[in-house]
Amino acid sequence: MKLFSGIGPNPKLVRMFLAEKGEAIEIQEVDLMAGENRQPDFVKLNPAGELPALELDDGRIIAETIPICEYLEEIFPEPSLFGSTSEERAVNRMWARRIDMKIILPMTNGFRYSEGLGLFESRMHCIPAAADDLKYQATLGLQWLEEQMSDNQYISGDNIGIADIALYAFLEFGKLVGQGFDSDSLPKLNSWYERIAARPSVEVSKHPSEG
Numbered sequence: 001m002k003l004f005s006g007i008g009p010n011p012k013l014v015r016m017f018l019a020e021k022g023e024a025i026e027i028q029e030v031d032l033m034a035g036e037n038r039q040p041d042f043v044k045l046n047p048a049g050e051l052p053a054l055e056l057d058d059g060r061i062i063a064e065t066i067p068i069c070e071y072l073e074e075i076f077p078e079p080s081l082f083g084s085t086s087e088e089r090a091v092n093r094m095w096a097r098r099i100d101m102k103i104i105l106p107m108t109n110g111f112r113y114s115e116g117l118g119l120f121e122s123r124m125h126c127i128p129a130a131a132d133d134l135k136y137q138a139t140l141g142l143q144w145l146e147e148q149m150s151d152n153q154y155i156s157g158d159n160i161g162i163a164d165i166a167l168y169a170f171l172e173f174g175k176l177v178g179q180g181f182d183s184d185s186l187p188k189l190n191s192w193y194e195r196i197a198a199r200p201s202v203e204v205s206k207h208p209s210e211g
């Protein structure tokens, strides 16, 4: 099994997920900045031309970050990061989906249509006029999340799960690209962020370019 990985929050999410499980698999670096993921050799593997992608031992490819994590959860069940019961799994998936829709999608498109335009305009249809509104939508998503955060240590309850890992990978990315969150107005989110940032999996899953 081999993970096609590279710079950026989606591959980071999968590396962090593996690190939380204490698993290390073969990693093949793909040069996202140079657009290697959009070249025919890679597009043959993942027609979406995006990272990450997971190559199974029989050569089949699984793409899309959350389905990759769901597969890894099944083959490396402990510790569970999706939940141990049907109800826990539903709650984890619910939060991961909310974070995806309300925060990750507007944040990443906001980046691609502004600071990332030079990199992305030849790769996809970009809408520069939408960038500021998308970034604002992501901040509204974070404000909404702050209001939902209870006294739980983690997004879905008492244990770290897929929703925490997804949110962390993208908030770390947001900080790098001018979409850092306002820690004063989002104190619960900030405490949560510091708690996750201190986990060994954050260090273990760093991209080689981070030193």
Ligand SMILES: N[C@@H](CCC(=O)N[C@@H](CS)C(=O)NCC(=O)O)C(=O)O
Binding pocket: 007, 008, 009, 010, 011, 032, 037, 038, 049, 050, 051, 052, 063, 064, 065, 066, 123
């Ligand atoms: N829907 C995909 C999104 C993957 C994605 O956007 N990956 C980024 C890296 S974080 C990428 O490959 N960007 C380079 C490109 O689109 O050319 C998933 O969930 O895996």
